[in-house]
Amino acid sequence: MSYDFKEIERKWQRFWQQNQTFKAEDLSKAPKFYVLDMFPYPSGAGLHVGHPLGYIASDIYARYKRHQGYNVLHPMGYDSFGLPAEQYAIQTGQHPATTTEVNSKRYREQLDRIGFSLDWSREVKTSDPAYYKHTQWVFIQLFQSWYDKKSEQAKPISELVQCFEREGNRLVQAHCDSDVPLFDAQQWLAMSELDKEQTLQYYRLAFLADIDVNWCPELGTVLANDEIVNGVSERGGHPVIRKKMRQWSMRITAYAERLLKGLSSIDWPQPLKDAQTNWIGRSEGAEVHFEGIDFQAKISVFTTRPDTLFGVSFMTLAPEHELVLKITTESQRAQVEAYIAETAMRSELDRMSDVKRISGVFTGAYVKHPFTAEPIPVWIGDYVLASYGTGAVMAVPCGDQRDYEFAKHFDLPIPNIFEGVDISQEAFADKEKTIIANSDFLNGLSYAKAKATIIARLESEGNGRGVINYRLRDAVFSRQRYWGEPFPIYYDNGIPRALPFEALPLELPEVEQYLPTPEGDPPLGNATKWAWNTQTKQLVDNVHIDHQTVFPLELNTMPGWAGSSQYFNRFMDPQNDDELVSAERVNYWKEVDLYIGGSEHATTHLLYARFWQHFMFDLGKVPQPEFARKLINQGMITGLSAIIYRKSGTQQYFSHNLIDHKNAEAPNFVNHFEKIRVDVSLINGNDELDIEALKAWQPQYKAASFELENGVYTVGREIEKMSKRWHNVVNPDQICDQYGADSLRLYEMFLGPLEQSKPWNTAGITGVHSFLKKLWRLYEQFNEETPTPENLKTLHKTIKKVTEDLDDFSFNTSVSSFMICVNELTAQKCASRAILEPLAVLISPYAPHIAEELWQRLGHAESIVRERFPEFDASYLVESEKEYPVSFNGKLRFKLMLPSDLSKEAIEEAVMKHHKTAQQLAGSPPKKVIIVPGKIINIVH
């Protein structure tokens, strides 16, 4: 009987489904293990072979852990809110929910064919009201919380209100807006409801604020910084402008320090940790206040080099700085205003394209140096950002290259405050080698000492303080879109109020059009009827849920990352209607033990999800502040595009090597041809084009002529992202049809290290496929014979390697080990049950369908899934490796390799024996004998 993978795979997929083999048991006595993939957005294009890479790896690991006796949670769902479905809706009128439904069904079919051991009973969709009810709940909790710096955690806003009623806000240490006014209890009590609320908005973790946003007129929506690439929207490439709008924000900055510190407690890839660290951008320094000389104000600057305070020769403000117009002298006013207008005009794109340009204007104003009282001129310049630090810098040209260039350009003084340093060509910024000079009480001090000294002095004299600054900004949380979670918020005379939990979910209403309203409201402004939890209708009856009338609803929706920020907890308890997750369940499953997904989410999903998890931890709802203990970034599988070359202006196509790709003078230089990408399925393993198939593919090639080399047309190849556009997409269904799911799984792993990105090339799959056929044959006539030592060595060598590989996620080399194992056993003519049984278990995480079938063939009635993973026995290897010889490499060096677990006596004996041999061969006694314990002995002449 031959290896009929189609039949086998169908049979076992059905078996697993019918028996619910992979259903995770909640609150089991067995140790838990939670393996999670980043859930996909179900796009219309379906899966290509790049998508399942991470899923296959996590599936292998999940199956391995089951073999080790763990109760494994391995769920899957869909991140189903998103812009493509909405844009499709705008174009076709098709409801995004319908599109999403169709697409996720297709995803499910494709995933099922690969044979994943997923617990589908826990499937979640972020666009499902039963799911986003809990996303809305988290939002309400954030809205009802503030961050207490004293205890370093979030607390209920009601506590804050009590405190205000008791003593005002003077003693409150909260993470809040810097410009919150101070008040006492009486003043608080005297405030109107609206004023009270506006004050609370400075403290809430989810709050409304007028902020400068990136507005994309084309999409009619606000974009986050990370949704903009090179000044245009990531999706669609539309222009983006700056605009002030009232928006919901998330006070993620409150958690900056904890998000930074938390990184050391989790096992995530270093590049990802670095990306988050840089994104948070902690810098330690000082705030220094400079008194105005001819105006009544202080200007504060943030600096990381307070030690260079005596090197200040001017100050630069951002053009948007609030004091600019106030301090500008009459003689400079025209120039300053012109400069401000000019910078406001410049788009982000312009600013980025010439960052090297030096520009600025003198305001005419002076401030006083806090120690020398020298007058310091105040300039404005667009290299200073309004949104970082205080929007003002003290310029120390001798110690900062940008200040240096600015000073050179405008002919400002460059005083030197460094001992023994030449600054005639460039600034000196090496902190480690700094010795301060010409700086009064700082002379002779190092960077660190000078910094500490001056901060102490600034603080004692009241003109500054040590501060820690972060680059991280609060996250804008409103989107002017339809296809997202509605905010559970209504407005009572302009006061935002949260809906009661009993009214949730506040469902996404039907609309006629998915575009903004003529009045410029978001798409939800088109809705006339809203649905809410009818069971509790009476509870919200006093809230007219109809934005047309007394209590308008919030019309924005939440951004894409809202739904993915707690889904990992929801999988623990997906049917729970009362809570996001019950305490009982989350205390059993705790956290994700292995999380696999792409690195593109480093500063978005992964940062926001950590933020929400820390918040949930503060609420006491989850036992761990970090949601994923270990994370692996799988690499991207790129496509290998196939290119044919058409001579410009003709219908003649030239084979790849008939074209000169380098020499621009050649008549057949590549520039005289058009590069056209054709479907990769038209190409065979040798890069040869099937011309007849090409003609059948697109009619335009029927009339074309082809210039061949050696009778074939060879295509050019280029590695690019897999995309329909480039015709280089390989569909996993095709592979499953032709070679089977087990071949696909093995091949994706065999392609290379999991974390590395690599091109897909279907040609190589025959290797793993014929391996499976060999494996199949090996089991064809199993017997009950006792295995030979040689057989056992082969088996245990493989067990050792595969176990090690699984433990450090080098799945690619395991596939090689399996191949070697099967080749050796075939050569040894071994079909002993004692060998084949453990081998089937060993291989089952990688190729589960064939393993199940072989297991059954060995006479087992039960599925292989709960079988224990075979244990490695070192004695089988040692026995046969004792034979290792002394080697003589021609350079009077002798090496003796011994098995790793010999006794000390045995090693000494071996050394003495080979010492003699060495002497005989070399004609002289060895100079030295190097013994690396347990491993290798070198005898050197």
Place this chain on the structure above:
RNA sequence: GCCUUGGUGGCGGAAUUGGUAGACGCGCUGGAUUCAAAAUCCAGUUUCUUCGGGAGUGUGGGUUCGAUUCCCACCCAAGGUACCA
């Protein structure tokens, strides 16, 4: 510019703590089987060579008896980030 990761045959990639570089697979060459093909199996496949042996893991140094592996400098590629004071 800065941060990170990487650079090994025609190709994807192996190589324990430094210890026979190129495992395994693809491709290619030759052979067996076959009327023939497919499939399968066997052998060979870094490179140069006067067949003795040289050279060789991006480049140049260093440490070492010994370096793909460790250290220093540089080059190249990919990804992230950017006037962050």
